[in-house]
Amino acid sequence: MSGFPPAQIIPPQVLLGAYAQGVFPMADQGELTWFSPLMRGVIPLDEKFHVPHGLKRSLKRRPFEVKWNSNFRATMQGCADRERTWIDATILESYCLLHRLGYAHSVECHDADGLQGGLYGVALGKAFFGESMFSRKTDASKVALVALVERLREKGFLLLDTQWLTEHLQRFGGEEIPREDYQRRLKVALGKQDGTFHPPALAPGV
Template identity: 50%
Template sequence: MISRFNLPSILEGYSQGYFLMADEQGHLGWYSSRQRTLIPLDNRFRYPKSLRRSLNQQTFTPAINRAFEAVCAGCANRDVTWISSDLLEVYRALHRAGWAHSFETWQGDQLAGGILGIVIGGAFIGESMFFNLPNGSKVAMVLLVEHLRRQGFILFDAQLQNPHLARFGSYIIKNQDYRYLLAQAVQLPCTFVVGDKSENPFL
């Protein structure tokens, strides 16, 4: 098992372009890929027209780290998952140290959806997402991109391509190009959580 307390080596792994996953037996290990999927933070980003009503009517309220544990549990709650109990412990340790975050949408007091990610400099490394209510995670994606833009992030790593991400304009780059961009991003002094609870609408 990769020690959940060895945070410097874990952060170094992510900073070098690797990511953690558990295999079918639950053994945790480092992985890489010949290609990486990115969510654009420029004008290439798009979203399904079906979300416009929810966005215009502000059906969901965004928050950061209001329910980190619940987002982790939601992301891991699927028939086939790479998020083992050991990996959940790693996420918790990273969260306590200020590196792992959840970006959420709420409808009243109900958690509608969320995105789990690791933040290093100006890179948001998306680990997983889930929803409890229709469009909950999709709206979270749109609002997260807006937040990352405001904070000066240059990289939103979605790791692996799928049809859902493609609807947001996700694109594939070679691993060599990804690592070059990642090396630039992790050096930026970006802030993901801004202010305190009294003044920050994302808390």
């Protein structure tokens, strides 16, 4: 599927409906493509989630102040700030709208110099769909990921989707599961959907 010109908003119900079916968009040189990988990356929210020893030492030093949703747009822009990115104007504005509606969230790591890293994604039902992360200083995105997992556990979430599995995410216990298995997990995490979506309480103050 494609056809959204640059900077045009993807309607929120289209985006949320796609996520509810296990589908997500990415942009490439002005073309919007929708994906549903045969093998899906997920991070466990139980005891299988692993924090590397080096990161544990870093967490004890508390190098960053973790904030939620304090600058969602800047977090997306940080994720897009690389040589090749799938985050174009359409993706940026569409997810910023989802954020204003309460569905998209950013987890940010700040220090005295400002925003140093973080991640963003979409929350629907008891599923969180991680979209992208970035770091300007060592361990910033990793600290954000640990904070995300802690919050998802507190809120009783059942699924943390990473779309594809990377070597980086494998260090945290990330794994690949077949699309059929993912769809089963997604259905459980979403519960009964009547076609009307409601933003779940996830971030502080939400």
